[in-house]
Amino acid sequence: MNEPGTFSARPLAPIRAGNLVMRFGERPYIMGVLNVTPDSFSDGGRFFDRDKAVEQALAMIEQGADILDIGGESTRPGSEAVPAVDEIERVVPVIEIVAKYASVPISIDTTKSTVARAAIEAGAAMVNDVSALRFDPAMGELVAKSGVPLVVMHMRGAPKTMQSGPIIYRDLMGEIRAFLEEALERARRAGIPEQTLIIDPGIGFGKTAEHNLMILKRLGELRSLDRPILVGASRKAFIGKVLDVEEGRRLLGTAAAVAAAVLAGAHILRVHDVGPMRQVAAVAHAIYRESLPPSGG
Secondary structure, three states, X not given: OOOOOOOOOOOOOOEEEOOEEEOOOOXXXXXXXXXXXXXXXXXXXXXXXXXXXXXXXXXXXXXXOOEEEEEOOOOOOOOOOOOHHHHHHHHHHHHHHHHHHOOOOEEEEOOOHHHHHHHHHHOXXXXXXXXXXXXXXXXXXXXXXXXXXXXXXXXOOOOOOOOOOOOOOOOHHHHHHHHHHHHHHHHHHXXXXXXXXXXXXXXXXXXXXXXXXXXXHOHHHHHHHOOOEEEOOOOOHHHHHHHOOOHHHOHHHHHHHHHHHHHHOOOEEEEOOHHHHHHHHHHHHHHHHOOOOOOOO
């Protein structure tokens, strides 16, 4: 049976990140979000303390996270850039501690090559660059030399301005696809092997609520890029607009978005609530495949 979605031209090769080998199509993978920031849109400030951040990281692993995505700079709409030295000071001590105890790979969520380098040296095994190698020309070379997987994401402008002014696309999915094609080519020119690249349509990054809903419905159209798809819809504003609820009451809305993403072809789900969303993703994948997981449970 084919994987979810009908647009992929060929099977996807596995990607190794640290000890994890992601075999796409067997099951969805869960990436737990850990923001070591004072101002992220969802959990900003909750895990800014180093001990609390480490405790949360280990809790997400216990809940079944396949990957931990640790970031030290908020990318919420209107956010200001953080100096690299501050970002390193926030994330590296957490990564060093977690890497000693964690069997799952750590992803560094950053647009800066100096931060990525420090994180990889501390134990990170993956880079999640929301700028898709646009903000720091040195990032591509660093990732190529490090040999770690890279996530490239679609974003309109930069976090500070991405939701400013009219947000208009003549062909939303076509423009996202073209942007990601350019990002993949940029990565290849930097020497990054294509088989280590992952794409992200950037839900919430320079899109209206209606755009985000369309991305989830038509996600399978990105399968033609022949790269694994990461989706990060967890707790985002479009869910709040659909349900008319604040950020702290978006668990069930997030569950619906995660299920829709899996059924439309997502391979990796970036979420805050690891335990519940792992269950949601597993059931959604079983529904598509019309069969139980290999374990039978």
